[in-house]
Every structure is written in structure tokens, then in C-alpha cells.
Amino acid sequence: MEFKEVLGIRRSIRFFDQERPVEREKIQKILEAMRVASCAVNAHWLRAVVVNREDIPPETMEALKMPVAALVQELAPVHIYCYLDTGIVNRIKGTRLRQLVDVGALAPTHGWSHKFVDEFVYPQVLEPLTQNPAYPIAAAFDCGGAGTQGLLTAVDEGLGVCWTAFNADAAKTLLDIPDDWIPLYVMNVGYSLESREAGGQRPRPEFEELYFEGNARQPFRRDPRVVKDLEKEKLFTPPAPSPNPERMKEIRTMARKLGLPE
């Protein structure tokens, strides 16, 4: 698929095919896509632990579920538990920044050198940053970016995906999670039972409500010609209508197939 079509057809999938396992190769591709994501100071805070649902003991599975996400977790054949490794910055102490200098990603043109990393960036910026209460917020932003690359790769591979929360205590025991990893979300992965459109593109806030130019009160001017171009490139797919009888019919069919309440 073309990149923008992947963005346009992505949906949070909540019904998964119970009969169709996910190929290991596709899971690896998801992880590889996470690894090449943009990341501040090349730290790579994201950690992901892959578990096949059928390998999770039933009592642990129950404990892992969150109330509103329980069914998604129950139906998804593969779970990718995502964490933020808070200790990484103080373990690597700037070595990955030095690598960026070595390969020319960071250069003196922009103020970077080995000495600058060793004597200023790590000791005076990064190490103190890890003591700042806001540190996990900044690191979580990077984890979100990396996770999204994995998510979009899953869509490109023809898989259905949905982020949900999970019970961190149960997962910590099940997965032997180190104490300095912060739980983020679990990516639920499988083949979708839903149609490709899954009811249509979800309602979103108005563009001008979200994006600004010049200052935070001036909405970014949206050019309708750009919107048209993106429609052609399939970033925009038909919006989900409301009411949506066809979608309701689809959900009802899946509910009855899976034995779910209506």
C-alpha cells in the first residue's frame, strides 16, 4: 500500500479472527519498524514484549484485562506489551549520541562534537533530565512515535491492530518486567474480522480546532486543494456516517458469530 493509504485505512480493530494465527515474520516487521523510528538523543526508550494470547495462563489473562478493553485483549491472538525503559539514558551515557556524531548525523555545523556530548550534553543536560519529574513525559512521546510506526506497519501487512491499556501489575509478573520500566499500552494484533472500511473513517475534530499558525489562537488555514489531493491519495476515505445501519449490521453479525452481547 502507498503510505498515505495506510494512514487512511487504519482503524482501531476490535474484532479479530480467532482461527487465523499471525505470522511471526509480520510481528518482526512491526518491531523492526519501531526500531527505526525517530528518537531524541538516540536513546530508544521503547521496549516491547510479544506474547501469544494462547500462551497466557487463563487466570493471568483475566488479571491482564482492563474493563473496557477486555474483549479486545481476549480476541487478539498476539499482544505486544509496550514499556518505557527509564534507565536507558544513564546506562548509555551519551554513547549513542557519539555514534550519531561518528556517522555524520550530528555535526559541528550544528554544534555537535564528541567532547560536547561527553562534557556537556550528557552530564549537564541528559543526566539531570532523568531526575526531572517531566522526564517520562518526554520519553513517552518518543515511545508513542515508535509504537505508531509499528502500528502502521501492521496495517500495511494486512493486520488489524488496536492499542489498549493493560493491568500493569499482572503483566509485570507474567513478563518479568524490570522495576524501571514504565507500562505504556499493549498493541493487540490479529487478522481483522471487520470489513476493510470498518464502517468508515472515524469522526475527528475540525482541523482548525487542532492546528495553528503564528500563534496558538490563529487556526492554520486549510487549503481545500490540498484536501482534494489527499482524497486522491486515499488519506481520506469515506467518513463513517451516523446513523450507519450497514456498520450496525456488520457488528451484529460479528457479535452473533462470537457470542457477544448486543
Place this chain on the structure above:
Amino acid sequence: MPTERAIEDYASVAEWAQGLRDQWGGDPLAEEPEKLASLAAFCEFVDMNPDEVLAFCFLRKKASGERFGSQKRREEIAARLREFRDQSGLDAAAARKRVNDVLSFLIHGGVLIHTGMV
């Protein structure tokens, strides 16, 4: 039988009927009367009317009177639903269907409950 009047006359059932109409179109309770029969059977099983079943899932904060969903009550209802299923004498699919009808009543009534709890 704890339902002293016709089951569809209870406010919680009217709310369920409306929720089903809004969600699925048509009039699911009229089209599938077994849904009401499932709820009636559960009410009899727990010796409560539908409004009482729904109210049971919520408590009020002593200080403010604010209503909130009670996890303990929800788990109690889920446990009663499991008993209801296990003691039904029906085959698995039919028993599951009856439980799902009651879950639907609770979900449309705003209770945080799901099929995995039962």
C-alpha cells in the same frame, strides 16, 4: 416473581429498549421477545426487579450523594450471572445467549461489565 408489573413497564427496561433501538434500529425487544424473557428469568433468579438489578450495580458517595459504578457490586452481579448460566439446564449456546441478553440490559443501563467477566 419480583416483577410486580409487566417487565417492559420498568424504567430500566424502557431505557434498555431505547438503547437497543438507537443502536441497532427497529425495535429489538419487540422483534426478539426472548431478550425480555431472559431478563425476567434473571430477575426471578436473583429475586429483584429490573430497576433493582440495575440500581444494585451502583452506589452513592456518602459525602456528595454522587452515584458511581461499584466494582464489588459489579463482580457480585457477574457471579450471579455465572450461577444463572450454570444452573440454567440449557445447552451452552442457549445459556450464553441468555446471559448476553442480561449483559445487554446492564450495558445499555451504563454498567461497566463485559462478557469476559461472566
